[in-house]
Amino acid sequence: MTFGRGLRPLSIASAVLITGAFALVFFYAPNDADQGFVQKIFYLHVPLAIVALCGFVAGGIYGILYLRSNDRAHDLRSYVAIHISLIFAVGALITGSIWARASWGHWWVWDEPTLVSFLIVFLLYACYQPLRFSIEDPERQARYASVFAIVAGVFVPLNFMAVRLAESLAHPRVLSTTGGAMPGDMRMTFLVSLVGMACLYVTLWKYELAAKSASIQLRSLRRRLAGDEGLAPLQRSAAPQQL
Amino acid sequence: MRTTVAALIRKDLQLERRSFESVPAMLMFSVTVFVLFHFGLDRNALAGDLAAGVLWVTLLLAAVLGMNRLFVAEREQGGFDAFLLAPVDRTAMFVAKAAVLFGFLVAVELVAVPAFVLLLLEPGIGQALPELLAVLLLADAGIAVVGTLVGALGVQTRARDLIIPLIALPLLVPVVIGAAQATAPLLEAGGADALEVRWLGVLALYDAVFGLLAYAVFDYLLEE
Amino acid sequence: MATAATTAPADAPAVALEGVGRAYGERVALRDVSFTLPAGATVAVFGANGAGKTTLLRILAGLLRPHAGVATVLGATFPDEAWRARGRTGLLAHDPLLYRDLTVRENLHFHARLHGVPAARADALVAQVGLAARADDPVRTLSRGMTQRAAICRAVLHEPELLLLDEPLANLDPGGAIAVAPLIGREAGPARVLISHDAEQGLAEADHVLGLRAGRTAIWAPVGAVTLAEVRGLYA
Numbered sequence: 061m062t063f064g065r066g067l068r069p070l071s072i073a074s075a076v077l078i079t080g081a082f083a084l085v086f087f088y089a090p091n092d093a094d095q096g097f098v099q100k101i102f103y104l105h106v107p108l109a110i111v112a113l114c115g116f117v118a119g120g121i122y123g124i125l126y127l128r129s130n131d132r133a134h135d136l137r138s139y140v141a142i143h144i145s146l147i148f149a150v151g152a153l154i155t156g157s158i159w160a161r162a163s164w165g166h167w168w169v170w171d172e173p174t175l176v177s178f179l180i181v182f183l184l185y186a187c188y189q190p191l192r193f194s195i196e197d198p199e200r201q202a203r204y205a206s207v208f209a210i211v212a213g214v215f216v217p218l219n220f221m222a223v224r225l226a227e228s229l230a231h232p233r234v235l236s237t238t239g240g241a242m243p244g245d246m247r248m249t250f251l252v253s254l255v256g257m258a259c260l261y262v263t264l265w266k267y268e269l270a271a272k273s274a275s276i277q278l279r280s281l282r283r284r285l286a287g288d289e290g291l292a293p294l295q296r297s298a299a300p301q302q303l
Numbered sequence: 304m305r306t307t308v309a310a311l312i313r314k315d316l317q318l319e320r321r322s323f324e325s326v327p328a329m330l331m332f333s334v335t336v337f338v339l340f341h342f343g344l345d346r347n348a349l350a351g352d353l354a355a356g357v358l359w360v361t362l363l364l365a366a367v368l369g370m371n372r373l374f375v376a377e378r379e380q381g382g383f384d385a386f387l388l389a390p391v392d393r394t395a396m397f398v399a400k401a402a403v404l405f406g407f408l409v410a411v412e413l414v415a416v417p418a419f420v421l422l423l424l425e426p427g428i429g430q431a432l433p434e435l436l437a438v439l440l441l442a443d444a445g446i447a448v449v450g451t452l453v454g455a456l457g458v459q460t461r462a463r464d465l466i467i468p469l470i471a472l473p474l475l476v477p478v479v480i481g482a483a484q485a486t487a488p489l490l491e492a493g494g495a496d497a498l499e500v501r502w503l504g505v506l507a508l509y510d511a512v513f514g515l516l517a518y519a520v521f522d523y524l525l526e527e
Numbered sequence: 528m529a530t531a532a533t534t535a536p537a538d539a540p541a542v543a544l545e546g547v548g549r550a551y552g553e554r555v556a557l558r559d560v561s562f563t564l565p566a567g568a569t570v571a572v573f574g575a576n577g578a579g580k581t582t583l584l585r586i587l588a589g590l591l592r593p594h595a596g597v598a599t600v601l602g603a604t605f606p607d608e609a610w611r612a613r614g615r616t617g618l619l620a621h622d623p624l625l626y627r628d629l630t631v632r633e634n635l636h637f638h639a640r641l642h643g644v645p646a647a648r649a650d651a652l653v654a655q656v657g658l659a660a661r662a663d664d665p666v667r668t669l670s671r672g673m674t675q676r677a678a679i680c681r682a683v684l685h686e687p688e689l690l691l692l693d694e695p696l697a698n699l700d701p702g703g704a705i706a707v708a709p710l711i712g713r714e715a716g717p718a719r720v721l722i723s724h725d726a727e728q729g730l731a732e733a734d735h736v737l738g739l740r741a742g743r744t745a746i747w748a749p750v751g752a753v754t755l756a757e758v759r760g761l762y763a
Contacts, residue, residue, distance in 0.1 A: 127520070127523050180473050180476050181473075183469075183472075183473045184470065184473035184474060186469075187466060187469045187470045190462075190466060190469075191456070191457075191460060191466055191470070194460035194461045194462055194466065195459060195460055196552075197551060197552065198552045200459065200527070203523055203524070203526070204456055204459070204460075204524065206523070207452075207456060207520045207523055207524060208456060208470070210516070210520055211452065211474070211513075211516060211517075211520065212474075214512065214513075214516055215473075215474055218477055218508075218509060218512060219476060219477055221505075222476070222477035222480045222481065222505055222509075223476075223477075223480065225480070225501070225505065226480045226484060283553070288553075288555065293553065293554075294552065294553055301552075302552070302553070306640065306643075307640075307641065309640075310637060310640035310641055313637075313640075314626070314629070314633075314637045317629055317633055318626060318628055318629060321628045321629065321665070322628045376626060376628075380622075380624075380625070380626050380627055381622040381623070381624035381625070382624075382626065384590060384618075384622065384624055385624040385638065385641070385681075386641070387589070387590055388588060388589070388590070388613065388614070388616070388618055389613065389614060389638075389641035389642055390610075390613045390614030390615075390642065390643070391641055526592070527585075527590055527591055527592075
């Protein structure tokens with residue numbers, strides 16, 4: 061099973077887009093009228109958030125695919141998707157916090173629904189790996205993890221809606237207030253950042269998939285050579301160890 | 304399906320009556336937490352959104368106790384195997400367990416809510432009672448559905464008592480939001496305000512979505 | 528052996544395994560196990576601890592899915608048609624599958640409801656195995672022998688066509704063994720897969736012998752062709 065297809069063009073595309081995005085952010089996008097230079101962290105924060113959310117939902121979709129087909133490759137894809145999304149989510153939380161501090165003076169604001177929703181989503185998905193780790197049987201681990209991924213994936217949009225309803229819209233959020241009316245240069249920069257972040261995510265995802273599947277295949281080859289008793293038994297792991 | 308669900312519920316109620324593991328514990332826990340809040344907040348009486356928050360957080364934490372216990376008998380006394388060997392629809396277990404958890408929550412609230420009113424609530428509950436009931440029932444349904452799913456998810460793991468609350472509580476945040484926002488005007492100091500129906504809508508939507516989802520995926524948790 | 532009806536025709540084998548394998552992670556519990564058990568016959572399964580006997584039993588019960596090969600039980604191919612065999616096999620393993628806080632009667636009535644069997648049958652079985660006096664005591668107050676009798680009632684309550692028995696006479700006193708013989712013994716009727724550590728007794732009860740070693744079939748023969756020494760050799 062080859063997971064590494066298209067890795068090189070993707071890596072190049074990511075590198076180009078991210079560099080391009082940075083260039084645009086620093087040299088092209090306008091300074092925000094009231095928030096100043098610091099507002100530009102928005103080009104990092106929002107793409108991180110959007111891509112993380114899509115990644116979580118993708119993890120849920122692969123969970124569904126696994127349950128229907130019992131193909132462990134889907135479970136591996138689900139695991140890696142959630143794993144990387146969690147990292148991106150932490151990034152979104154940190155950049156959001158920095159932005160909040162710079163704009164409104166506090167490291168944390170409850171009024172920003174995106175930030176609050178992300179905190180909840182992060183707390184939820186932080187349980188994913190401990191849950192996997194605590195189940196020894198690999199088949200059951202994959203099955204339970206898939207159920208979790210599906211439920212959590214459905215939860216993410218629901219949660220956003222609920223939090224958004226609950227919090228007062230005291231602070232303008234650039235995406236919703238300017239929406240389609242974002243000035244052209246801002247929109248362009250934002251789009252490039254978003255696409256660059258998405259490319260980066262897919263590249264990392266494929267990278268980790270390729271690495272993991274390679275080590276799984278290596279081990280199974282070794283087992284075939286050394287015999288069942290020839291290798292040290294697998295350590296418990298949250299990650300899928302068989303395909 | 305209906306007879307299976309009935310048989311399962313009956314068995315669980317028999318077990319609860321015999322061992323008194325869940326409902327009394329949830330109840331005592333709720334009352335204790337009310338006392339803790341009194342000391343922690345240093346207030347004799349609460350009203351409005353503060354009261355709603357204290358009530359719902361307490362009920363949620365008590366529900367976690369119930370969730371932790373929900374599948375333990377099945378896990379430790381072979382109940383899963385016995386059920387899997389029977390020629391029944393496997394989703395019946397989800398329906399039955401969710402109904403049992405819902406029943407436990409209602410039983411606990413029958414005592415805990417009056418206790419709350421007595422101990423901590425400044426205004427009377429009076430005419431807001433029907434609306435409060437509606438909120439309680441809708442929220443309980445959501446807690447029951449998610450609690451059953453997470454209870455089954457967690458019961459097979461090693462650190463079951465930790466992992467169940469850690470997964471269930473974030474999942475139940477929308478329920479806390481909906482329930483607390485809906486309850487807050489009912490507990491206002493100057494007499495109950497009107498209930499905002501949109502929060503009931505949020506709760507109902509949550510119940511529907513998670514109810515269907517849990518119904519669809521629960522079977523996968525039962526296989527070996 | 529696919530059939531349209533839920534019960535297999537009388538001449539179809541109760542169990543037909545072909546190349547069945549099952550692993551737990553990397554540890555292979557069963558590898559390439561094949562045998563056929565005719566309806567009404569008994570196979571005694573022998574093997575040391577860890578040889579795969581429990582895994583085999585659980586696969587036949589439909590609780591575990593085979594990872595390799597084809598398992599056909601009572602005409603249903605596992606895992607796709609496993610639902611067709613559900614409720615037609617009776618499992619008696621180490622776990623009695625009874626709730627300890629409920630009484631014997633409550634437990635059996637619960638199982639009766641799950642299987643769609645009238646409660647009167649449960650009561651009759653309780654009397655038959657000599658538990659009538661303790662039927663309304665919680666299971667946790669019963670001795671191991673009495674719990675075993677109750678578990679046997681549970682296993683045969685729904686009149687299964689195939690009995691899966693893991694050391695059924697363990698903990699039973701001679702009186703108990705006699706009392707349960709009509710339910711799970713040869714004269715009971717259904718095909719039986721019998722795990723036993725007592726080589727002599729197992730051979731006496733069986734028509735066929737299956738010996739497992741490290742998950743593989745070491746012996747598969749009619750009982751007449753197997754000596755006691757060969758069976759004992761499995762445990763060496």
